[in-house]
Amino acid sequence: MKRWLRHRWAPELVLIVATAVWGGAFLVTHVAMERVPALPFLALRFTVAAVAVRLLTGARLNRITPAELGGGAAISVAMLAGYALQAVALGSLGSGRVAFICALYVPIVPLLQTALTRRLPRPMTWLSVGLAAAGMMLMAGGGDGGFGRGEAFALGAAFGVAAEILLMARFAPRVDPRRLAVVECACMAALALGVAWAVGQRLPPVEPLWLACAVGLGAASALLQVSVNWAMGSVPATRATLIYATEPVWAAGFGAMAGERMGTSAVFGAGLILAALLVNRPGTK
Numbered sequence: 458m459k460r461w462l463r464h465r466w467a468p469e470l471v472l473i474v475a476t477a478v479w480g481g482a483f484l485v486t487h488v489a490m491e492r493v494p495a496l497p498f499l500a501l502r503f504t505v506a507a508v509a510v511r512l513l514t515g516a517r518l519n520r521i522t523p524a525e526l527g528g529g530a531a532i533s534v535a536m537l538a539g540y541a542l543q544a545v546a547l548g549s550l551g552s553g554r555v556a557f558i559c560a561l562y563v564p565i566v567p568l569l570q571t572a573l574t575r576r577l578p579r580p581m582t583w584l585s586v587g588l589a590a591a592g593m594m595l596m597a598g599g600g601d602g603g604f605g606r607g608e609a610f611a612l613g614a615a616f617g618v619a620a621e622i623l624l625m626a627r628f629a630p631r632v633d634p635r636r637l638a639v640v641e642c643a644c645m646a647a648l649a650l651g652v653a654w655a656v657g658q659r660l661p662p663v664e665p666l667w668l669a670c671a672v673g674l675g676a677a678s679a680l681l682q683v684s685v686n687w688a689m690g691s692v693p694a695t696r697a698t699l700i701y702a703t704e705p706v707w708a709a710g711f712g713a714m715a716g717e718r719m720g721t722s723a724v725f726g727a728g729l730i731l732a733a734l735l736v737n738r739p740g741t742k
Contacts, residue, residue, distance in 0.1 A: 468688035472700045475681045475688075477707045489670040495544035496653035497660045498671060499537075500646050505675025507642035510683060514635040521636045528628030529640025535624055536641065537648045538617030546611035559611055563590040565619040566698040573623070582695050589702040589733035595726025622701070625686065626694035634686035641682055699733050 489498055511518065543559060564586050571577055628637065653659070689697060 468691045469696070469700065471684050471688040472692060472697055473703070475685050476701055476703050478677060478681060481707060485670050485674060489667045489674075490544075492664060492667045493661055493671075494653070494658040496541060496649050496656070496658045498667070499540055500650035500653055501660065501671045502675045502678060503642045503646035503649065505672050506678040506682065507639060507646055509676055509679035510635060510638045510642055513679065513683065514639055517633065518636055518639060520633075521640075522632065524628060525632045525636045526640055528624065528632060529637050530644050532621055532624045532628070532637075533641050533644035533648060535617050535621035536645050537652070539614050539621060540617075541649070541652060542610045542614035542617060546607050546614060559615045559618065561590065561612065562615040562618040562622075563698055563702050565615055566622055567695050569619055569623060570694055585699055585733040586695070588729045589699050592702070592726040592729030592733065595722045595729065619698075622694050622698055625689045626692075626697065629686050629689035630691070632686075634683050634690070637686050638679070638682040641686075642679065702733065 546559075567582060567586055692700075
């Protein structure tokens with residue numbers, strides 16, 4: 458296993474697997490959201506994740522560093538912004554329009570990175586970002602209409618996802634992935650619980666279905682958070698963004714297996730996203 462992890466493609470393969478799992482988890486989350494408010498569900502999910510990562514970390518947690526504490530806290534704020542603002546937007550907009558606007562995190566990442574580093578991305582990076590953004594818009598069904606409160610929340614969610622990717626790219630190369638994951642999950646759970654209390658969201662009476670969803674997603678989040686932290690230590694933020702852009706492709710695939718139909722535009726969008734990965738493969742100019 459350790460020998461395989463030293464392969465130069467291993468970090469990207471880990472991100473691809475993680476994105477596939479996130480795509481499949483969309484169906485599980487959708488089922489849970491029909492039965493329980495978003496914020497307390499997130500608090501429970503990431504509490505389970507924090508406990509699971511803590512068990513994986515063992516005595517290694519005793520050597521936690523200020524960078525891991527600060528980085529994990531900052532990443533958790535961005536994570537909560539992405540999750541919570543998306544949930545609020547879904548309260549007033551259709552899921553397709555929310556997904557269309559949230560897809561803007563794909564071009565936002567290189568734009569923010571350019572503003573922070575003052576270095577322009579490679580031309581092929583811009584091309585691949587454009588292909589991925591167009592593909593995600595097609596898979597979301599596009600969008601029309603004006604720009605109102607719901608759209609503003611969805612755009613905020615896109616910036617939250619972009620900030621999370623950039624922060625992970627900054628901190629992951631110089632910290633322990635398991636200790637960072639403990640802080641991320643624990644802070645995420647605490648923040649979600651605090652915001653849920655502030656806005657009056659409470660967990661409903663326990664039902665086996667949504668509880669199983671929370672525990673299952675929490676366990677998966679623990680493993681994925683550690684894996685992604687490790688992979689982001691060597692995968693550039695823009696490249697990671699393009700891999701994450703395949704999430705709707707996986708979600709659509711799992712949805713098709715569950716009986717959902719994918720239209721022609723969605724199939725074409727999936728093709729554009731996969732083309733974006735090929736265009737921006739390592740070594741292209």
